[in-house]
Amino acid sequence: MVREWLISIRESLDKSQEEIAEKSGITRQYYGMIESGQRNPSVKAAQQISKVLNINWTLFFDQTGNKKLHNNKPKEVS
Secondary structure (H helix, E strand, O other), X not given: OOOHHHHHHHHHOOOOHHHHHHHHOOOHHHHHHHHHOOOOOOHXXXXXXXXXXXXXXXXXXXXXXXXXXXXXXXXXXX
């Protein structure tokens, strides 16, 4: 499953996959696979990426991480 929340955070910082990967000490290919959901990051990689993006590293392992980051949108009232 694509980690849309991760892509959204990176894009909000106006950073490329390569920039985040380089600052995190991992390859761009590995980072791209993490974003696309093809790979889960190791704990160490999750912590390194999280430092760069200023997020909690446990979001990578939380099935509801996407919902937690996007639940701040106002709900429509009927």
